[in-house]
Amino acid sequence: AQKITQTQPGMFVQEKEAVTLDCTYDTSDPSYGLFWYKQPSSGEMIFLIYQGSYDQQNATEGRYSLNFQKARKSANLVISASQLGDSAMYFCAMRGSSGGSNYKLTFGKGTLLTVNP
Amino acid sequence: DTEVTQTPKHLVMGMTNKKSLKCEQHMGHRAMYWYKQKAKKPPELMFVYSYEKLSINESVPSRFSPECPNSSLLNLHLHALQPEDSALYLCASSRRQKGLAGGTDTQYFGPGTRLTVL
Numbered sequence: 400a401q402k403i404t405q406t407q408p409g410m411f412v413q414e415k416e417a418v419t420l421d422c423t424y425d426t427s428d429p430s431y432g433l434f435w436y437k438q439p440s441s442g443e444m445i446f447l448i449y450q451g452s453y454d455q456q457n458a459t460e461g462r463y464s465l466n467f468q469k470a471r472k473s474a475n476l477v478i479s480a481s482q483l484g485d486s487a488m489y490f491c492a493m494r495g496s497s498g499g500s501n502y503k504l505t506f507g508k509g510t511l512l513t514v515n516p
Numbered sequence: 517d518t519e520v521t522q523t524p525k526h527l528v529m530g531m532t533n534k535k536s537l538k539c540e541q542h543m544g545h546r547a548m549y550w551y552k553q554k555a556k557k558p559p560e561l562m563f564v565y566s567y568e569k570l571s572i573n574e575s576v577p578s579r580f581s582p583e584c585p586n587s588s589l590l591n592l593h594l595h596a597l598q599p600e601d602s603a604l605y606l607c608a609s610s611r612r613q614k615g616l617a618g619g620t621d622t623q624y625f626g627p628g629t630r631l632t633v634l
Binding site: 490 | 556
């Protein structure tokens with residue numbers, strides 16, 4: 400079974416500062432993918448960044464980077480230079496590579512990020 | 517272009533109505549998904565279609581009936597719903613190419629349909 404844990408129900412950050420959203424995971428799959436999605440109040444789930452379990456380097460996409468520590472089973476999202484438009488719910492998710500986990504995204508409970516001006 | 521479209525954006529229906537949700541993608545993706553999301557919760561997988569065949573049904577009640585007429589379209593037919601079925605319904609798609617490791621198969625979501633059952 401796969402599990403994603405996001406321990407921060409809510410986070411606050413000042414505009415232009417960096418913020419780290421925590422995510423830990425558990426899986427028995429030999430290879431897996433880790434994803435972060437952003438969900439504004441409008442509802443759309445926006446894909447932000449992907450990290451493969453065998454990737455040697457941490458993923459980066461613009462202001463988003465993923466701090467991947469495989470031994471600690473953590474995949475924290477770092478947002479640099481926060482903007483007001485970053486205020487949203489952020490979900491960490493995992494997808495396995497074997498059996499039923501091959502199709503399914505396992506989501507964490509989410510972290511609600513609020514960016515203050 | 518990573519666009520998945522969903523119609524309608526909002527839907528209000530009575531418990532005796534029959535309605536359909538529509539999802540469309542033109543990215544050549546061969547897997548399509550329906551999720552249900554209640555407020556302040558993560559999405560819950562309902563159905564997965566892979567190469568136009570139903571691959572996963574997460575024990576969803578029969579009042580929800582999925583249909584995949586072709587590789588670009590996914591419908592969700594609704595009949596005799598209950599008020600507790602009110603939620604945001606999200607469609608997603610992914611490449612699902614044969615041989616592609618599942619872990620790398622990114623799902624792209626549509627904007628969702630907000631359903632209210634009266």
